[in-house]
Amino acid sequence: MHSTAPDTPPNSPLTRTDLRPDCSSCFALCCTALGFSRSADFAVDKPAGSPCRNLDSDFSCTIHDRLRPRGFRGCTVFDCFGAGQNVSQHLFRGVSWREAPETAPEMFAVFTVVRQLHEMLWYLAEAGSRTYDPDTLHRVDGLRSIIEGAMGGDAQQVLALDLGSLHARVRSTLMDVSDEVRASYLATGDDHLGARLVPGADLMGQNLRSRPLQGANLRGTYLIAADLRECDLSGADLLGADLRDARLGGADLARALYLTQSQLEAARGDSRTLIPEDLHAPGHWRD
Ligand code: SF4
Structure with missing residues (x-):
């Protein structure tokens, strides 16, 4: 859950470099918004919307260098695709849920949506770089524009997105590129x-x-x-x-x-x- 990337608001088009997590610019949204169950990947139960017991006051993790031996392997494999810093710094303008607790429910809800949007952008970026079909590339670029456009608005616009429809269109495009690449x-x-x-x-x-x-x-x-x-x-x-x-x-x-x-x-x-x-x-x- 911890790495670095440029601290910039999203610019179109986002590259895969832009879609890397930058935990130093995030209000530890993966450590708060998401819930997890005690398992081989997480040593404790944690309900969604509550801070992890290992979260420090500066949004860092107190066991960052010991996650695997302490039973938190799941934290080392989680990837928000850069959604955390986008929500923290762009959509909520650098005001944390600790500074403004009344924003927490909406911020956490937006994070779960933006994380999915960033994941789609990650795959679409690769699809665009692997296809040789101009029509497919046009579809890829169109979907990237729709997603980035939605995130260029405010939190309400993000929450109003029809994620199911978007997922279906992205999935169809990714599968077409897969067929093209695998055939080669x-x-x-x-x-x-x-x-x-x-x-x-x-x-x-x-x-x-x-x-x-x-x-x-x-x-x-x-x-x-x-x-x-x-x-x-x-x-x-x-x-x-x-x-x-x-x-x-x-x-x-x-x-x-x-x-x-x-x-x-x-x-x-x-x-x-x-x-x-x-x-x-x-x-x-x-x-
Ligand atoms: S163990 Fe550390 S990285 Fe994992 S959720 Fe808790 S604070 Fe975040």
Whole structure:
């Protein structure tokens, strides 16, 4: 939940660099607005809309350098896609929920919406850079404009958005780009894994080591603790794939599609793992 990015209000078009979290410019919205249940990822229960017990008065985390050993692994993999600083500094003009407690419910509600909007922008930015179809690029640019335009207004305009409709349009566009990209890789992974390799497939713990997965459709698949070492995932669609504890040592994800920093943080890679240039190797990979 803690990293840095430029402290600027959103400018059109937002790049993936703009969509990185900047916790120093955020009123710890992920640590307050969101709720979580006690599990392997969170050591305690916390209801939505209340500050985490580990939150300091300056919006920093008192256990930031010990999150994993203290049982808060979920915090290390969460990514707001830069929504936190946008809501804090732009939509609420730098006035925190501590300074103006009456704004807290609306600020937290707006954050949950803007986080989804920023996530869509993250994927659309990649879709726009991967498609060669002018019509698809036009659709991508149109959706980015709609989303950025909505966030250029005020909190009420954000809350009034028809998120369901927007999600459907973005999803359709992302899938079209996925089809285009994967076709260029001939989807070799399908040949090797047959019927098991479909969107949403349960591949938990599977040994896929060194399998050629170029252009594979791994959208929404459960790859928890799967062995993907030395796999070539170029052009593979990883939208929403669950990579918790997946072994990525020596894997090539540099041209994987729709990969996020959050997925990398949840997985286990090493110094040989190739990743997109606008993502970074998590610190715990050095372990
Ligand atoms: S443990 Fe730290 S990073 Fe996680 S929610 Fe609490 S304050 Fe935020």
